[in-house]
Amino acid sequence: MTRMLRETPLQVEASETLDPRDWDETRAQAHRMLDDMIDYIASVRERPVWQPIPDQVRARFRAPLPRQASGLDEVYREFTDFIAPYATGNVHPGFMGWVHGGGTAVGMLAEMLAAALNANLGGRDHVPIEVERQVVAWVREMLGFPQGASGLFVTGTSMANLMAVLVARTTALGKLARQHGIGKEGARLTAYTSKAAHGCISRAMEISGLGSDALRCINVDQCHRIDVAGLRAQIARDREIGMKPFLVVGSAGTVDIGAIDDLASLAALCREENLWFHVDGAFGALGVLSPALAPLLTGIEQADSIALDFHKWGQVPYDAGFLLVRNGERHRDAFAAPAAYLRREARGLAAGSPWPCDLGPDLSRGFRALKTWFTLKTYGVEKLGTVITRCCALAGYLEARIQAEPRLELLAPVNLNIVCFRYRADDANKVNREIVIDIQESGIAAPSTTLLDGRLAIRAAIVNHRTDTCDIDALISAVLEFGARRTADELMNVEAPPLAM
Numbered sequence: 189m190t191r192m193l194r195e196t197p198l199q200v201e202a203s204e205t206l207d208p209r210d211w212d213e214t215r216a217q218a219h220r221m222l223d224d225m226i227d228y229i230a231s232v233r234e235r236p237v238w239q240p241i242p243d244q245v246r247a248r249f250r251a252p253l254p255r256q257a258s259g260l261d262e263v264y265r266e267f268t269d270f271i272a273p274y275a276t277g278n279v280h281p282g283f284m285g286w287v288h289g290g291g292t293a294v295g296m297l298a299e300m301l302a303a304a305l306n307a308n309l310g311g312r313d314h315v316p317i318e319v320e321r322q323v324v325a326w327v328r329e330m331l332g333f334p335q336g337a338s339g340l341f342v343t344g345t346s347m348a349n350l351m352a353v354l355v356a357r358t359t360a361l362g363k364l365a366r367q368h369g370i371g372k373e374g375a376r377l378t379a380y381t382s383k384a385a386h387g388c389i390s391r392a393m394e395i396s397g398l399g400s401d402a403l404r405c406i407n408v409d410q411c412h413r414i415d416v417a418g419l420r421a422q423i424a425r426d427r428e429i430g431m432k433p434f435l436v437v438g439s440a441g442t443v444d445i446g447a448i449d450d451l452a453s454l455a456a457l458c459r460e461e462n463l464w465f466h467v468d469g470a471f472g473a474l475g476v477l478s479p480a481l482a483p484l485l486t487g488i489e490q491a492d493s494i495a496l497d498f499h500k501w502g503q504v505p506y507d508a509g510f511l512l513v514r515n516g517e518r519h520r521d522a523f524a525a526p527a528a529y530l531r532r533e534a535r536g537l538a539a540g541s542p543w544p545c546d547l548g549p550d551l552s553r554g555f556r557a558l559k560t561w562f563t564l565k566t567y568g569v570e571k572l573g574t575v576i577t578r579c580c581a582l583a584g585y586l587e588a589r590i591q592a593e594p595r596l597e598l599l600a601p602v603n604l605n606i607v608c609f610r611y612r613a614d615d616a617n618k619v620n621r622e623i624v625i626d627i628q629e630s631g632i633a634a635p636s637t638t639l640l641d642g643r644l645a646i647r648a649a650i651v652n653h654r655t656d657t658c659d660i661d662a663l664i665s666a667v668l669e670f671g672a673r674r675t676a677d678e679l680m681n682v683e684a685p686p687l688a689m
């Protein structure tokens with residue numbers, strides 16, 4: 189490169205910046221875009237929840253590398269015509285699949301502000317990091333954690349759970365394990381969670397080098413809560429054969445049916461056994477904001493670490509995962525690494541240590557904290573708690589509608605905000621899978637599926653603050669209508685044509 193530069197010296201061209209030549213034009217375009225996106229959210233009910241991507245639209249995203257410039261208005265038109273109409277659909281109140289938050293206009297605006305600041309929250313001394321520290325302090329307060337607890341925004345709970353496993357691993361093996369690897373002692377480490385835990389716990393064991401075989405998945409009761417006596421017995425068996433139990437992961441809201449483990453008993457067991465107690469509270473942890481749900485989460489305040497997502501029940505736009513660790517020193521032990529180019533100072537821009545990069549694997553980090561700070565301040569946590577309570581009430585309404593309808597069958601107790609049910613049919617798994625796809629393609633609603641004891645369930649997770657009883661009614665009508673069609677077609681052995689919205 190140096191030789192090439194010497195041979196062909198680079199010219200300093202005038203006006204090579206990426207800033208617009210005409211700011212007024214950009215401003216006018218920006219206002220149009222903002223107006224459109226406010227309309228997009230405000231009019232969400234008028235559109236299908238989701239729609240399949242036509243082949244010609246998909247093909248547009250196989251285009252060659254754009255070497256020449258295009259007008260912002262032209263690129264924006266591509267967005268309005270070919271991207272926005274084919275998004276996931278979770279802004280829509282009829283979206284009930286997986287566990288997706290609805291986002292808010294406030295979050296959208298905060299994202300725009302964060303993008304303008306273009307702050308890098310890996311480190312250095314600037315107020316965006318103080319905003320993140322402010323949110324960390326608020327999360328500590330929400331979850332009853334002490335002053336020394338540290339926290340960090342991450343992509344999502346999958347990442348937060350992985351980081352918790354790494355902190356627990358380093359705590360169990362000592363900091364030197366970061367240098368030498370997990371060694372023989374690491375090969376004896378065993379972790380525990382329930383059979384209903386999210387798959388990312390097992391993946392965290394794989395990625396951390398401990399191996400998913402070292403994760404014991406303990407049986408659950410009928411409500412999908414971990415069998416604490418069974419857990420205790422397994423720990424004892426493992427100790428007997430020379431293993432080294434080090435971590436228990438409790439669930440505050442299982443992904444399938446929203447079960448909350450007996451967190452207080454898990455905390456007591458972990459204290460007794462000297463184990464790290466981590467809680468996967470992806471969506472359920474924010475239940476502490478709901479006076480109706482908070483008692484179900486008793487014990488969460490005793491955890492060593494908690495993973496949660498603001499992009500689920502917190503309604504913050506994606507992504508806004510979070511990890512909270514009781515002992516900030518243990519947290520830093522797992523990740524902090526000195527480097528000459530990251531030298532800290534007592535003053536100047538390199539002040540303010542420890543930096544967020546000392547608490548996780550990322551050095552470059554966006555300003556996820558801003559949209560969360562705006563959300564918490566603009567709505568207040570009482571209002572967010574009310575939204576959470578209401579989601580659970582809507583799940584109760586859906587449960588009641590299912591129980592009143594002989595053609596439908598509830599497949600799991602409704603613990604929180606998730607309802608698993610099915611249309612009664614001979615080949616129920618096949619029929620219900622088809623029903624869910626039919627409903628998604630109709631644009632009426634977007635439930636997902638899960639498998640409970642081999643039975644395929646239509647799964648509705650009520651997470652979106654916009655969801656109302658009319659959306660539940662629409663889901664029920666759609667299940668009954670598509671169910672009737674599918675079972676009639678089964679008899680006649682033909683494909684059902686899609687219903688229009």
Ligand SMILES: Cc1ncc(COP(=O)(O)O)c(C=O)c1O
Nearest residue numbers: 287344345346386441442443470
């Ligand atoms: C209980 C639970 N844990 C972990 C996750 C993974 O979270 P994320 O998708 O934010 O990585 C989810 C996602 O729904 C979940 O429900």
